[in-house]
Amino acid sequence: MTENPKPSVRGVALRKLVLDTALERFSRDGYFNTSIHDIRRQAGVSIGSIYHHFGNKEALAKALYDDLLQRMDAGLAEVMERESGCRARCDGIIAFLFRVAQEDPRTMRFVLEARHREFLPQEPPVCSSQPFLRMRECIEQGIATGELRPIEVPVAATAAFGGTIRLLQLHLDGALEAPLSRYLMSMQEAAWRAIAREPFNPTDTITRETEK
Structure with a gap:
C-alpha cells in the first residue's frame, strides 16, 4: 500500500x-483493537515516522499516558498554587476535574478507564500517579493545618475525591440525567x-457531660 504522509x-x-x-x-476502540497502521492511516503520516x-x-x-498525566498534574499544581486553604483547593481540584471531563472527555476516559497495566505492566497503578499524589498532598496539608478531621489520609482522600471520580465516570457513560456542570456545587x-473538621461548639461538651 502506498503511504501518503503529510x-x-x-x-x-x-x-x-x-x-x-x-x-x-x-x-474509542481500545488499545488491543488498535494497530500502529490504524494510527498511521488516520494521522496521515508514514509508519517510519511513528517508529522514529x-x-x-x-x-x-x-x-501518551505520561503526556496526559503530566498535563493533568500541571492543572492540579496550578490549582494548589492559586488557592490557599484546603476548602478552596478541594473545590478547585473538583472544578478542574469537571472541566477536563467536559472539555476533553477522551483524556478523562483514558486516564480513568483504560486498563493501563494490561498493556503497560511496568507502570504503577493510576492511583499512585503524580496527579493522584497531588490530590493526596492537598488532603495531607489540610489535616496538618487542622482544617480536616485527623482521619487516615487514604480514607480522607477517597471521601474527598472518590465521589467526584465516580460522577465523572457516570458522565462519560452518558448516565447522568443533567449536564455535568449542574452537579459541581453539590459535589x-x-x-x-465528608472530611471537614466541625467547628467546636461548647454546648456539645455540656450536652455530653449532662448525658453521663
Missing part, C-alpha cells in the same frame, strides 16, 4: 498529531462535608 507535519507537531490520534483510537518518534505501540501508549459541598 510532508508539512514534522518534529513536535508530528509527535502531537500521532499522540492525539492514538488517544482517539485507544479511547516512539519505537512501537507500547512505547507510544507509554508516551464540592458533599466532598467537603
Whole structure:
C-alpha cells in the first residue's frame, strides 16, 4: 500500500498529531483493537515516522499516558498554587476535574478507564500517579493545618475525591440525567462535608457531660 504522509507535519507537531490520534483510537476502540497502521492511516503520516518518534505501540501508549498525566498534574499544581486553604483547593481540584471531563472527555476516559497495566505492566497503578499524589498532598496539608478531621489520609482522600471520580465516570457513560456542570456545587459541598473538621461548639461538651 502506498503511504501518503503529510510532508508539512514534522518534529513536535508530528509527535502531537500521532499522540492525539492514538488517544482517539485507544479511547474509542481500545488499545488491543488498535494497530500502529490504524494510527498511521488516520494521522496521515508514514509508519517510519511513528517508529522514529516512539519505537512501537507500547512505547507510544507509554508516551501518551505520561503526556496526559503530566498535563493533568500541571492543572492540579496550578490549582494548589492559586488557592490557599484546603476548602478552596478541594473545590478547585473538583472544578478542574469537571472541566477536563467536559472539555476533553477522551483524556478523562483514558486516564480513568483504560486498563493501563494490561498493556503497560511496568507502570504503577493510576492511583499512585503524580496527579493522584497531588490530590493526596492537598488532603495531607489540610489535616496538618487542622482544617480536616485527623482521619487516615487514604480514607480522607477517597471521601474527598472518590465521589467526584465516580460522577465523572457516570458522565462519560452518558448516565447522568443533567449536564455535568449542574452537579459541581453539590459535589464540592458533599466532598467537603465528608472530611471537614466541625467547628467546636461548647454546648456539645455540656450536652455530653449532662448525658453521663
